[in-house]
Amino acid sequence: MxxxxxxxxxxxxxxxxxxxxxxxxxxxxxxxxxxxxxxxxxxxxxxxxxxxxxxxxxxxxxxxxxxxxxxxxxxxxxxxxxxxxxxxxxxxxxxxxxxxxxxxxxxxxxxxxxxxxxxxxxxxxxxxxxFKDRLELMKLNYLNIRSRNKCINAFLKLTNEWWKVVISILSAIIVALLV
Incomplete structure (x- = not known):
């Protein structure tokens, strides 16, 4: 002190x-x-x-x-x-x-x-x-410009992967309905 x-x-x-x-x-x-x-x-x-x-x-x-x-x-x-x-x-x-x-x-x-x-x-x-400290720490980490950019890039990569899955599922449904 x-x-x-x-x-x-x-x-x-x-x-x-x-x-x-x-x-x-x-x-x-x-x-x-x-x-x-x-x-x-x-x-x-x-x-x-x-x-x-x-x-x-x-x-x-x-x-x-x-x-x-x-x-x-x-x-x-x-x-x-x-x-x-x-x-x-x-x-x-x-x-x-x-x-x-x-x-x-x-x-x-x-x-x-x-x-x-x-x-x-x-x-x-x-x-x-x-609890307030934990919220404030999460807010600081969220406001961190570097980590925010990493999260956005990770989300975009994840979105690209999900689009592959969604397109595959839609293609399978269309083929199943046509046959």
Whole structure:
């Protein structure tokens, strides 16, 4: 816990300062997971026990401006050597014009970061997910532009396969009715 009672800390970094290729990263601090990994190693005749504390890190909200001037907003989960979410990142927005990046959009993105930090952290998982958390997580994954494109492509491929089945069935019915 920090001095205001919130379990996570965050800081802001300016990634690149090049004109039309800027990035701002709001990173959540490293968290101790509460897990200590013990390894038994032997040096000559002595058995030495080493312990490693497991930390999670990498949770961030990134505003990145590409060379065309358009802005992309990415959300990254906490990761540790023992746990990580299945999605590598969540693309919240892409191809935003600078004038579309309003205070309200930045505030909503920060709220999503705080929520995602909690649900992707081992400490947050240990406290459990509420029904509302699960719905919000499903919404985030649905709004993820990359996963939405994958779903659309999978649906189109599935539709193509179903059309083959439907046409085969209709052909069989027509042949059966004609004979």
């Amino acid at each position: 920090n001095e205001v009672g919130y379990p996570y800390t965050f800081s802001c970094y300016l990634g690149s300062t090049s004109v039309n290729f800027e990035s701002i990263q709001i990173k959540m601090g490293s968290n101790f997971t509460g897990i200590e990994k013990k390894e038994l190693g032997s040096i000559s005749e002595d058995n030495i026990e080493k312990s490693n504390l497991i930390f999670e890190q990498g949770c961030a909200l990134v505003f990145s401006q590409c060379t065309s001037g358009k802005i992309m907003i990415m959300l990254y989960p906490y990761k540790s050597e023992l746990h990580s979410r299945c999605e590598k990142d969540i693309m919240l927005h892409q191809q935003l014009l600078p004038e579309q990046l309003t205070d309200a959009l930045v505030l909503r993105s920060l709220q999503k970061l705080l929520f995602y930090a909690r649900v992707s952290s081992i400490n947050g998982i240990a406290r459990g997910y509420s």
